[in-house]
Amino acid sequence: MTGKTLTTSAGAPVADDNNSISAGPRGPLTYDNVQLFEKLAHFNRERIPERVVHARGTGAYGTFSLDQSLSDYTRASFLQTAGQQTEVFVRFSTVGGGQDSSDYARDPRGFAVKFYTEQGNFDLVGNNTPVFFLNDPMKFPDFVHSQKKNPQTNLPDPARMYEFWANHPQSLHQMTILMSDRGIPRSWRHMHGFGSHTLGFWNRAGERFWVKWHMKTNQGIECVPADEAASLPPHGAQQDLVEAIERGDHPSWTVQLQILTEDAARQFPINPFDLTKVWPHALAPLQNIGTLTLNRNVDNYFAETEQAAFAPSNLVPGICASPDKMLQARLIAYQDAQRYRVGVNHNQLPVNAPRCPVHHHQRDGAMAVGGTNQDAGINFYPNNGVREAKPQADLAPPPLPLLEEAWVQPYSQDDEDYFEQAGQLYRVMSEQQQSELAATIAGGLAQAESAVQKRMLEYIGRADVGYAARVHAALEATA
Ligand code: NDP
Numbered sequence: 001m002t003g004k005t006l007t008t009s010a011g012a013p014v015a016d017d018n019n020s021i022s023a024g025p026r027g028p029l030t031y032d033n034v035q036l037f038e039k040l041a042h043f044n045r046e047r048i049p050e051r052v053v054h055a056r057g058t059g060a061y062g063t064f065s066l067d068q069s070l071s072d073y074t075r076a077s078f079l080q081t082a083g084q085q086t087e088v089f090v091r092f093s094t095v096g097g098g099q100d101s102s103d104y105a106r107d108p109r110g111f112a113v114k115f116y117t118e119q120g121n122f123d124l125v126g127n128n129t130p131v132f133f134l135n136d137p138m139k140f141p142d143f144v145h146s147q148k149k150n151p152q153t154n155l156p157d158p159a160r161m162y163e164f165w166a167n168h169p170q171s172l173h174q175m176t177i178l179m180s181d182r183g184i185p186r187s188w189r190h191m192h193g194f195g196s197h198t199l200g201f202w203n204r205a206g207e208r209f210w211v212k213w214h215m216k217t218n219q220g221i222e223c224v225p226a227d228e229a230a231s232l233p234p235h236g237a238q239q240d241l242v243e244a245i246e247r248g249d250h251p252s253w254t255v256q257l258q259i260l261t262e263d264a265a266r267q268f269p270i271n272p273f274d275l276t277k278v279w280p281h282a283l284a285p286l287q288n289i290g291t292l293t294l295n296r297n298v299d300n301y302f303a304e305t306e307q308a309a310f311a312p313s314n315l316v317p318g319i320c321a322s323p324d325k326m327l328q329a330r331l332i333a334y335q336d337a338q339r340y341r342v343g344v345n346h347n348q349l350p351v352n353a354p355r356c357p358v359h360h361h362q363r364d365g366a367m368a369v370g371g372t373n374q375d376a377g378i379n380f381y382p383n384n385g386v387r388e389a390k391p392q393a394d395l396a397p398p399p400l401p402l403l404e405e406a407w408v409q410p411y412s413q414d415d416e417d418y419f420e421q422a423g424q425l426y427r428v429m430s431e432q433q434q435s436e437l438a439a440t441i442a443g444g445l446a447q448a449e450s451a452v453q454k455r456m457l458e459y460i461g462r463a464d465v466g467y468a469a470r471v472h473a474a475l476e477a478t479a
Pocket of ligand 1: 130177180181182192221278279280281282420421422424425428429
């Protein structure tokens with residue numbers, strides 16, 4: 001006989017997959033319906049918890065090619081030699097909507113890259129925007145609640161979004177990006193990616209640099225006007241990427257870095273660790289370092305894209321965290337979310353498994369699927385085994401100096417300037433972009449209370465009086 005035999009998940013051949021075993025044609029089913037019970041029980045468990053944010057995503061594999069050695073800045077193994085190629089997995093996503101939402105929501109886009117390096121996985125868990133709404137993670141759950149559906153009506157509720165923004169001037173910069181034409185990218189291929197946070201590089205001499213990652217689309221920026229977005233098929237961006245890769249039209253991004261020495265960061269006119277701000281190009285020029293190309297679709301959406309577990313704590317020797325307070329919280333929160341969502345052994349799944357040998361003393365836990373749970377290897381440290389894995393002391397990042405007068409206390413960032421860069425962005429835009437921005441803001445803001453409108457106009461006016469005048473006029477036009 002040729003062809004495959006249908007089996008149970010335990011491998012036993014199945015004789016009948018159409019008909020339940022029944023006590024006569026009109027009678028009840030019997031307890032020996034093994035195949036039926038297995039099908040129903042597994043079906044009941046097909047879902048894992050949806051990500052609270054970034055639920056709706058599309059993933060693909062590809063390559064990062066390095067154009068120039070970065071060994072002066074970092075000892076990261078994948079950044080040493082021009083021409084080096086590193087396999088990557090990238091997951092794009094919307095942020096606020098659930099899995100049942102649309103690819104064309106006005107929403108930031110996740111742009112997460114897993115670099116499978118020889119010294120472990122480096123996850124650059126970024127967005128399509130260089131900044132974020134917040135610079136203190138204490139506000140993150142409140143922010144996300146305010147942007148998601150109304151808890152009573154389960155409908156989108158712009159009034160709540162603006163109520164949050166009217167109480168948080170630190171959101172104005174990112175809100176301006178979100179409400180601009182770039183708030184709805186045409187596809188995953190037609191948008192930039194940004195690491196957003198400041199990360200550290202450190203070299204073999206123990207010198208540290210602060211770094212921002214940028215991935216600039218080589219397909220060009222393309223955006224969707226709001227009225228068109230409503231008429232596009234919800235899976236359009238997923239389809240666009242899958243089909244482009246399928247036909248060999250591999251999308252790519254030019255990878256660029258901004259790099260500051262620790263000294264330059266101390267002299268920098270803005271707080272270099274404030275996620276609500278960019279490093280102006282004129283003060284920290286972009287350097288091209290390579291190209292990110294996507295060239296292979298997943299074989300199975302759930303196994304790979306859904307179970308992909310990104311975590312900013314996945315760092316490799318030569319790359320370290322910065323004091324960015326949002327990043328610090330993400331170092332804990334993302335691993336925690338993956339343990340809840342996928343399980344404690346999520347790094348053993350093929351999409352997450354490092355492409356280098358793994359030796360540690362963690363054992364057991366649900367679904368210890370990778371190899372044989374590290375075989376007979378010793379499971380504690382220190383130990384007397386001369387051949388057993390040992391920590392490598394020279395791979396510790398250089399110590400991070402703190403301010404001499406640092407006091408442990410709640411730290412307010414209320415005195416930061418949250419207006420200047422929002423105004424700079426407004427002035428980068430063309431007349432048409434400015435007018436579309438104002439109309440988009442007015443469309444949502446018109447649904448908020450008048451006190452919220454007033455405060456938003458005040459913030460916008462502090463960014464740029466022309467910006468406020470336009471929004472004010474657009475609001476009047478909606479009245
Ligand atoms: P520059 O004047 O050197 O460049 C302006 C930047 O703005 C370009 O990167 C451009 O991207 C980007 N841009 C243009 N339109 C939009 C839009 N609607 N939404 C988001 N980005 C847009 O920038 P500066 O460094 O002096 O900063 C000025 C402002 O530019 C900032 O306040 C910030 O909002 C924005 N910006 C700055 C970035 C940075 O890292 N410095 C990165 C992205 C934006 P492109 O080249 O693709 O058109």
